[in-house]
Amino acid sequence: MNGIALILRVLRDGETELAEGLLATGQRHRAEHEIFHVSTDLAQWSREHAQRIAEAIEREDHARPEEASGPHSDLVPRSQNREPRPERACSQPALLLLRDLRDLHLGASANSLYWEMLAQAAQARTDTRLLSLVSACHPQTVRQMRWTNTMIKSLAPQLLTNL
Amino acid sequence: MDPSTDRIAHPWGGRTPYAPHEPWPVRVDTHLADGVRTGEVQRWVQAASLLHSDGDAMDIAVKDDRIVGVRGRAGDRVNHGRLGPKDLFGWQANASPDRLTRPLIRRQGRLVEVDWPTAMGAVVAQSKELLDEQGPGSIGFYTSGQLFLEEYYTLAVMARAGIGTNHLDGNTRLCTATAGEALKQSFGCDGQPGTYDDIDHADVIALFGHNIAETQPVQWMRMLDRLAGTEPPRLLCVDPRPTPVARAASIHLAPRSGTNVALLNALLHEIIRTGRTDPAFIAAHTVGYEELTENVKDCTPAWASSICDVPAARIGEAAELVGSAERLLSTVLQGVYQSHQATAAAVQINNLHLIRGMLGRPGAGVLQMNGQPTAQNTRECGANGDLPGFRNWENDEHVADLAEVWNVEPGSIPHYAPPTPAMQMFRYAEQGSIRMLWISGTNPAVSLPELSRMRSILAQDRLFVVTQDLFLTETAQLADVVLPAATWGEKTGTFTNADRTVHLSDKAVEPPGDSRPDLDIFLDYAARMGFRDKDGGPLVHWADPESAFEAWKHCSAGRPCDYTGLTYRQLRGSTGIQWPCNEQAPNGTARLYTHGITWAHPDVCESYGKDLITGAADSVVEYRSLNPDGKATIRPGEYLPPHEVPSEDYPFQLTTGRTLYHFHTRTKTGRVPQLNAAAPEVWVEISANDAVELRLDEGDLVEVATPRGAIRGRLRVTGIRPGLLFVPFHYGYWDTPGGYRPEADTTGRAANETTITDWDPVSKQPVFKTAAAKLTCIESSDGRVSPAPTTTASAPVEGSHLPPTSGGVPAHSTQEVDRETEVNG
Numbered sequence: 001m002n003g004i005a006l007i008l009r010v011l012r013d014g015e016t017e018l019a020e021g022l023l024a025t026g027q028r029h030r031a032e033h034e035i036f037h038v039s040t041d042l043a044q045w046s047r048e049h050a051q052r053i054a055e056a057i058e059r060e061d062h063a064r065p066e067e068a069s070g071p072h073s074d075l076v077p078r079s080q081n082r083e084p085r086p087e088r089a090c091s092q093p094a095l096l097l098l099r100d101l102r103d104l105h106l107g108a109s110a111n112s113l114y115w116e117m118l119a120q121a122a123q124a125r126t127d128t129r130l131l132s133l134v135s136a137c138h139p140q141t142v143r144q145m146r147w148t149n150t151m152i153k154s155l156a157p158q159l160l161t162n163l
Numbered sequence: 164m165d166p167s168t169d170r171i172a173h174p175w176g177g178r179t180p181y182a183p184h185e186p187w188p189v190r191v192d193t194h195l196a197d198g199v200r201t202g203e204v205q206r207w208v209q210a211a212s213l214l215h216s217d218g219d220a221m222d223i224a225v226k227d228d229r230i231v232g233v234r235g236r237a238g239d240r241v242n243h244g245r246l247g248p249k250d251l252f253g254w255q256a257n258a259s260p261d262r263l264t265r266p267l268i269r270r271q272g273r274l275v276e277v278d279w280p281t282a283m284g285a286v287v288a289q290s291k292e293l294l295d296e297q298g299p300g301s302i303g304f305y306t307s308g309q310l311f312l313e314e315y316y317t318l319a320v321m322a323r324a325g326i327g328t329n330h331l332d333g334n335t336r337l338c339t340a341t342a343g344e345a346l347k348q349s350f351g352c353d354g355q356p357g358t359y360d361d362i363d364h365a366d367v368i369a370l371f372g373h374n375i376a377e378t379q380p381v382q383w384m385r386m387l388d389r390l391a392g393t394e395p396p397r398l399l400c401v402d403p404r405p406t407p408v409a410r411a412a413s414i415h416l417a418p419r420s421g422t423n424v425a426l427l428n429a430l431l432h433e434i435i436r437t438g439r440t441d442p443a444f445i446a447a448h449t450v451g452y453e454e455l456t457e458n459v460k461d462c463t464p465a466w467a468s469s470i471c472d473v474p475a476a477r478i479g480e481a482a483e484l485v486g487s488a489e490r491l492l493s494t495v496l497q498g499v500y501q502s503h504q505a506t507a508a509a510v511q512i513n514n515l516h517l518i519r520g521m522l523g524r525p526g527a528g529v530l531q532m533n534g535q536p537t538a539q540n541t542r543e544c545g546a547n548g549d550l551p552g553f554r555n556w557e558n559d560e561h562v563a564d565l566a567e568v569w570n571v572e573p574g575s576i577p578h579y580a581p582p583t584p585a586m587q588m589f590r591y592a593e594q595g596s597i598r599m600l601w602i603s604g605t606n607p608a609v610s611l612p613e614l615s616r617m618r619s620i621l622a623q624d625r626l627f628v629v630t631q632d633l634f635l636t637e638t639a640q641l642a643d644v645v646l647p648a649a650t651w652g653e654k655t656g657t658f659t660n661a662d663r664t665v666h667l668s669d670k671a672v673e674p675p676g677d678s679r680p681d682l683d684i685f686l687d688y689a690a691r692m693g694f695r696d697k698d699g700g701p702l703v704h705w706a707d708p709e710s711a712f713e714a715w716k717h718c719s720a721g722r723p724c725d726y727t728g729l730t731y732r733q734l735r736g737s738t739g740i741q742w743p744c745n746e747q748a749p750n751g752t753a754r755l756y757t758h759g760i761t762w763a764h765p766d767v768c769e770s771y772g773k774d775l776i777t778g779a780a781d782s783v784v785e786y787r788s789l790n791p792d793g794k795a796t797i798r799p800g801e802y803l804p805p806h807e808v809p810s811e812d813y814p815f816q817l818t819t820g821r822t823l824y825h826f827h828t829r830t831k832t833g834r835v836p837q838l839n840a841a842a843p844e845v846w847v848e849i850s851a852n853d854a855v856e857l858r859l860d861e862g863d864l865v866e867v868a869t870p871r872g873a874i875r876g877r878l879r880v881t882g883i884r885p886g887l888l889f890v891p892f893h894y895g896y897w898d899t900p901g902g903y904r905p906e907a908d909t910t911g912r913a914a915n916e917t918t919i920t921d922w923d924p925v926s927k928q929p930v931f932k933t934a935a936a937k938l939t940c941i942e943s944s945d946g947r948v949s950p951a952p953t954t955t956a957s958a959p960v961e962g963s964h965l966p967p968t969s970g971g972v973p974a975h976s977t978q979e980v981d982r983e984t985e986v987n988g
């Protein structure tokens with residue numbers, strides 16, 4: 001499989017996972033109203049990204065059919081493992097919230113790096129279609145990262161000093 | 164003009180038409196208590212209105228040490244002598260027999276009277292214990308939009324540097340937070356760019372979600388007078404209800420609730436497409452125009468039409484109207500601020516002005532309005548989630564500068580995170596990390612969303628609630644300590660209206676019983692807590708309103724809201740004065756940004772900007788690279804669907820709002836006979852189409868329910884947009900057997916039983932306009948009619964022949980046109 005196709009697949013998975021993560025975080029913290037509403041809105045972005053990447057994968061496979069069925073490379077690890085984790089470290093809902101936000105932040109950051117790689121590759125291959133996909137989606141990924149960062153920054157002082 | 168008019172039946176009084184660029188004629192409105200004649204008034208004491216954000220200047224009539232009426236101040240730049248119905252009658256609430264006169268403390272579950280030392284002792288003991296045990300983050304302050312500047316400033320110093328807490332906000336969060344935020348996003352700093360005088364000059368006035376006829380009636384009189392004169396302005400009204408503004412407008416758009424951003428993006432799209440921008444202004448004064456163009460590229464009227472449910476052709480006409488204006492004035496209020504995507508929408512209105520170059524000259528202005536009379540003061544004094552003097556909490560130099568003003572270490576002013584907004588404070592209280600909440604001059608048990616949740620938060624044992632108010636409000640009934648406060652007319656202080664006009668309001672009479680001015684209560688607390696500066700001197704080193712004002716002047720020096728040129732003496736003059744007022748502008752400043760954008764430079768700006776969708780903060784580095792020279796920032800915002808939309812179970816959209824005769828939780832206005840009689844009970848508005856379809860009629864008793872709660876009221880059939888219900892907010896329970904909640908086994912009447920807990924992620928202002936609801940008929944009218952006024956947006960559909968709202972003899976007030984007085988300003 002060519003490198004671009006590979007990254008596209010990883011990123012599709014990453015965006016799908018982030019969408020699920022955002023929704024799950026929102027549901028888990030429904031009483032944190034801002035988290036609930038905004039994460040639900042932002043999940044929609046990742047869902048759309050995954051959808052558009054899937055279309056790009058199809059185009060890629062179409063263009064290079066012989067590579068499409070190549071083996072999944074282990075060189076690129078899956079971005080995040082979203083198996084529900086044991087709650088032991090975080091029996092406090094406040095800590096659980098911070099941990100969930102941290103996970104979302106890391107998920108979005110990983111996706112952002114993959115978008116970066118794609119952008120570079122698209123430029124190297126002068127692939128304008130791919131480049132326009134990246135420029136449509138990557139800024140939103142960055143905004144997801146900034147949001148989790150801002151929420152952590154605002155909430156951490158109160159949540160950590162008043163346990 | 165009829166010299167004596169029923170001002171309940173004719174809320175805006177008689178017309179004094181005038182032409183563009185002419186001064187608005189003076190008309191002096193007076194209302195005196197029954198049987199009191201002008202000659203018998205012993206003293207006239209200067210004040211301004213405390214029942215909306217206009218700041219109508221008035222004199223309080225005093226006889227035998229009692230307030231007996233009010234008269235508009237002829238020479239004042241804001242109202243030219245006029246008063247609205249709330250101004251004319253509202254003062255009577257001061258003398259209500261159920262005023263609090265002694266402090267109360269909860270003992271064995273009951274509030275009992277105590278003396279001041281006992282009450283304050285309890286508050287201080289609780290504060291000290293919490294500070295020791297848990298630290299400053301366990302104490303929060305929630306204040307009003309109705310105290311005076313001196314009081315907010317004192318509270319801000321006390322909370323931020325004395326306690327050291329980040330939890331201080333005003334209920335202006337519910338009405339004005341978005342105005343302030345939108346100004347910061349576009350201009351780098353808060354502060355109203357325009358002035359009310361722009362009404363005299365504009366050729367097009369666009370009112371976005373702003374039913375000014377009911378929220379700021381005196382400025383509506385000004386618009387009506389222009390409409391009655393030669394070369395009247397054309398009005399664009401964006402409002403889902405058939406408001407008086409809508410009826411007077413050339414174009415009325417009634418979009419689906421929660422879709423303002425889509426509509427505004429379509430207007431911007433059209434203006435750009437038809438080349439009605441001002442490229443020279445854009446180049447000289449803004450950054451970000453390309454991003455906006457990109458963002459609205461596909462936002463055609465046809466696209467918006469399907470989202471907003473407004474015909475595309477009408478959107479085109481609206482764009483034509485605002486696009487062809489030579490002097491465009493836009494005004495904005497709750498229909499934008501309390502709705503979905505509040506800040507994103509408000510900022511698009513700023514963008515409209517920026518790309519059309521409609522700023523900084525007569526008639527070309529934006530009024531991002533305030534709901535409450537002293538909302539501006541909470542913002543500038545830092546009692547609302549900003550730092551005093553519009554300082555930027557992320558800019559270390561600004562914090563250091565503030566620390567110098569207060570003579571404290573910068574580290575003792577919390578600035579590690581943004582100041583906590585009100586809704587988040589209540590969440591912290593719910594979770595138990597805030598353990599003491601001091602609520603001054605506001606009534607969250609009626610005014611915040613999802614009231615059953617609010618009541619359960621306030622009623623918690625582990626939360627120590629202090630309330631400071633005039634009456635035993637719904638909130639006070641849940642408190643642990645109740646402090647009786649003096650109000651307008653019983654204390655002295657200054658306040659600043661929505662167009663930056665500072666007024667002085669003097670004490671006219673003594674407060675009842677042992678009640679004390681809010682300033683005295685705060686000063687007492689500061690003294691008992693022993694707050695010190697870094698040299699061991701008292702942190703709060705002033706003792707009365709005037710010295711507090713002087714302290715504030717020092718804090719405001721060199722900041723956009725510079726008060727250094729003002730004195731109490733000067734403010735006791737004929738007219739209010741607009742800040743900044745300093746050596747360079749000794750008579751005040753009518754318009755900001757007359758020579759370019761002045762407070763957006765990275766070194767001086769109040770905020771580095773936020774993402775309009777997520778609320779995420781931009782960093783100083785980004786801001787510097789985006790806007791190195793400190794121009795206005797054009798920030799695009801993409802449309803997102805509202806968070807709660809109609810479904811099979813909840814087929815209607817529900818919106819709530821303020822109406823003409825009442826103000827904040829009816830604490831005062833509900834105790835005023837003329838105002839209360841004009842709209843004594845909650846009601847429900849429905850469109851004629853929906854009423855026919857559901858076979859409902861005027862006066863039917865209906866229940867409106869959402870997933871959070873329900874209310875009952877009688878139905879009024881109006882020209883509101885189909886699919887939408889309207890319920891006036893802030894009918895509470897103090898005047899019902901339930902006291903602070905619906906009586907057991909009955910349905911509530913406070914609109915906020917039903918509203919959703921959701922807020923704009925940028926301004927943190929709660930959303931009161933987009934719930935989904937169902938409607939059930941409980942009993943048919945049997946000839947009864949709804950208590951909704953017929954004079955306002957709740958006017959019945961044509962042909963209904965309902966008895967018109969009137970106030971009769973008790974509502975008669977005089978209005979005299981005065982051709983002599985010259986108005987400064």
Ligand code: SF4
Nearest residue numbers: 337338534535826827
């Ligand atoms: S009534 Fe509510 S929205 Fe209006 S000014 Fe008061 S707090 Fe603000």
